[in-house]
Amino acid sequence: MPVRASRWRWNRAGWERLALVLLWLGHGTWVLLGTNPGRHWTRAAGLLSRPSQGLATRWEAWRSSRREAGRTLTTLRAENERLAAELGQLKLAEAKEAPRRVDADAAVHLLGLKQQIPLELKAARVIFTTRPATFGGLILDRGQDLGLVPDQGVLAPEGIVGRLWSVGPTQAKVLPVDAPNASVGVMLMRSRATGVLQGLGSGQAQIRYVSNQEVVQVGEAVLTSGLDRVFPRGLLVGYVAAVVKGELELRVTVNLSAPLDRLGLVLVLPTQPPLEVQPPFVAPDEKPQRKKGTP
Amino acid sequence: MRLPAPSTTRQQLLCAATLGLIFLSAPFPWVQAILHTTLVLALAPRPGKPLPAALWAVAAGWVVEGTLRLYPHMGGTAWADLTLTLLAGGLASRWPLEDLRTWLGRLALLSLLHILLLHGAVRLAAGPHPWGWSWLGVLLSLPLWGWATWRLLHGAQPGRR
Numbered sequence: 193m194p195v196r197a198s199r200w201r202w203n204r205a206g207w208e209r210l211a212l213v214l215l216w217l218g219h220g221t222w223v224l225l226g227t228n229p230g231r232h233w234t235r236a237a238g239l240l241s242r243p244s245q246g247l248a249t250r251w252e253a254w255r256s257s258r259r260e261a262g263r264t265l266t267t268l269r270a271e272n273e274r275l276a277a278e279l280g281q282l283k284l285a286e287a288k289e290a291p292r293r294v295d296a297d298a299a300v301h302l303l304g305l306k307q308q309i310p311l312e313l314k315a316a317r318v319i320f321t322t323r324p325a326t327f328g329g330l331i332l333d334r335g336q337d338l339g340l341v342p343d344q345g346v347l348a349p350e351g352i353v354g355r356l357w358s359v360g361p362t363q364a365k366v367l368p369v370d371a372p373n374a375s376v377g378v379m380l381m382r383s384r385a386t387g388v389l390q391g392l393g394s395g396q397a398q399i400r401y402v403s404n405q406e407v408v409q410v411g412e413a414v415l416t417s418g419l420d421r422v423f424p425r426g427l428l429v430g431y432v433a434a435v436v437k438g439e440l441e442l443r444v445t446v447n448l449s450a451p452l453d454r455l456g457l458v459l460v461l462p463t464q465p466p467l468e469v470q471p472p473f474v475a476p477d478e479k480p481q482r483k484k485g486t487p
Numbered sequence: 488m489r490l491p492a493p494s495t496t497r498q499q500l501l502c503a504a505t506l507g508l509i510f511l512s513a514p515f516p517w518v519q520a521i522l523h524t525t526l527v528l529a530l531a532p533r534p535g536k537p538l539p540a541a542l543w544a545v546a547a548g549w550v551v552e553g554t555l556r557l558y559p560h561m562g563g564t565a566w567a568d569l570t571l572t573l574l575a576g577g578l579a580s581r582w583p584l585e586d587l588r589t590w591l592g593r594l595a596l597l598s599l600l601h602i603l604l605l606h607g608a609v610r611l612a613a614g615p616h617p618w619g620w621s622w623l624g625v626l627l628s629l630p631l632w633g634w635a636t637w638r639l640l641h642g643a644q645p646g647r648r
Contacts, residue, residue, distance in 0.1 A: 208538040212537055215569065216541075225560075226612055
């Protein structure tokens with residue numbers, strides 16, 4: 193089958209037809225573009241650049257978040273340093289205030305003890321201790337200037353401490369209860385058996401002259417008996433640590449309750465205190481009387 | 488009976504003269520509208536010669552819009568003129584003229600189409616715009632300019648009204 197030649201040729205009529213088509217299409221396109229034809233190009237450019245703009249926006253957001261994170265990290269580090277400095281200052285201040293707080297706590301305890309014992313008690317501060325030495329004791333910061341004399345009992349809130357051994361013009365020496373040459377009249381709380389407490393050192397003491405027939409339990413409280421006329425009856429001395437039966441008497445070992453190695457403030461009892469001391473009577477609050485006719 | 492086409496020189500001279508009158512009649516919109524429609528629908532179309540007719544129509548459209556100086560984006564009139572001129576030329580090629588009555592009827596139809604397309608194209612190109620009453624003048628004066636163009640193109644030949 194022979195191939196037919198195309199009828200379209202670039203003759204004069206063809207060129208005229210092409211010119212006509214271009215003329216019509218050009219004018220139509222120009223009309224359809226309308227006013228401000230550049231807006232179409234702007235819109236097309238915006239449409240085409242949308243992916244790259246999205247990428248650029250995300251990239252900028254990521255960079256800004258990183259910058260912000262870095263700024264936050266710097267701020268946090270500075271704040272951390274500032275807080276660490278403040279913490280150090282607070283610890284230093286607390287360390288400075290700690291002794292005063294201990295003294296305040298001890299003073300509060302002493303105040304409570306003073307209110308429980310209706311005697312004229314005098315407060316003194318332990319300024320030195322010679323307990324590790326032989327026949328050692330505690331040194332108080334008050335002496336004759338406070339009217340102290342030897343053989344006055346010394347108390348702490350946890351229990352009895354000892355008695356005044358010697359009194360100087362401005363200082364006094366305390367013979368602690370656990371000294372070998374110290375003796376205090378005591379009684380056991382449950383059995384009411386009485387004896388004499390003699391020191392063993394290191395916060396311990398032994399009760400002598402308790403009958404072999406008495407029943408003493410470990411952990412039983414030991415109180416002052418008042419018979420020595422240094423301490424009134426009923427002050428806490430310590431607790432029974434061990435009981436050993438002897439041939440004639442019980443050997444009762446007592447753990448002293450007063451912390452003799454770390455005393456700060458103590459109270460000094462008056463000389464020759466009464467045997468029995470009653471706690472002060474506090475009258476209860478009176479109820480308001482109800483008037484007749486009132487609900 | 489098929490009428491012979493007018494001479495090319497005569498038609499081109501008539502088109503050139505009308506285009507000059509369109510330019511000069513800018514202060515009188517009704518007259519300009521009638522001359523514009525006359526050139527686009529009656530004088531420019533020629534069977535078998537679409538390119539010169541299209542160029543005259545485009546020129547008429549740009550001259551009208553250029554002298555009006557109203558539209559923010561020109562070109563709508565030229566495009567409508569171009570389209571209608573090509574349509575008129577196509578009609579003349581397909582259905583050759585036989586008498587004045589056919590000529591007037593065809594002109595009336597083309598005038599209506601020209602008015603509508605012109606309005607739409609200018610609206611597309613330049614947006615909403617005030618639409619005067621010149622189109623009514625064109626339609627009312629159609630017998631006058633239709634008869635005049637018939638006489639100018641085909642002359643006073645025996646047997647033609």
